[in-house]
Amino acid sequence: MKSRHREVQPERSTGAPFLRRVISLPEKFDRTRHPFNIRAFSHGIDLALRTKVTFFVGENGSGKSTLLEALAECCGFHPEGGNRDHHRETFADRSDLAQTLRLSWMPKTTEGFFMRAESFYNFASYIDRVSNLRAYGGKSLHGQSHGEAFLALFANRFEQGLYILDEPEAALSPQRQLSFLKIIHDLEAPGHAQFLISTHSPIILGYPDATIFSLDDDTIRETAYRETEHFLLTRDFLNSPERYFRHLFDTQEDEVRRS
């Protein structure tokens, strides 16, 4: 007999996080070549994105940019920063990593933005050419300081979608990093936006209820804010810079003396 009850549908989300999971397919997996010779990717990639803000941390060269660029590429975002409207064929070929990644969305969004800190200048030029400057406080982005322009861009232009940001702190003073976190909060709290951010900043990394993935091991591993080197080292340093330097310089002098 057919049930009189309607089938219970799984609850459908209408807001962020949009991108829920990223996996690498085992085909093409070659641990001897880039990108799978990067230690953090050496067992493949399987990321569950449960929160609206996700951070990626890791030493220089640990693979943060490689991962974020591949994700941006899979989303169809311009690699030098921008959304789908800003077409320029800078990704000559799909990167090896992008070719192996599969993304799961709920719900799917095509809105969004990718920004590398070092490519901000190019992106500012583009925005200056095509946009209504009133949207940025009536000033050319180049007429503002790097940090002002960066914040103006976020505060005025972007509302809905997936934002992929590679080391955004480069442009920002500590005070502006806090302003940046307020902008993130205003976008993500109502479910409008999802952020994937690589950062070395212990301030940005402190954003509440975010997921932090570390690329410093042989797999991408979730970690807690207070367990990151960014938090621990900064805290210890600020507690006593003198003690820190004494230890650092003495150790190095010992090594020099021994060699």
Ligand SMILES: Nc1ncnc2c1ncn2[C@@H]1O[C@H](COP(=O)(O)OP(=O)(O)O)[C@@H](O)[C@H]1O
């Ligand atoms: N196209 C490439 N071919 C080979 N190796 C690369 C390529 N791009 C980056 N790498 C290497 O991959 C590693 C990770 O780089 P990257 O993703 O830029 O690290 P991060 O952003 O964490 O500093 C580095 O060792 C880098 O030299």
Ligand SMILES: [Mg+2]
């Ligand atoms: Mg990088």
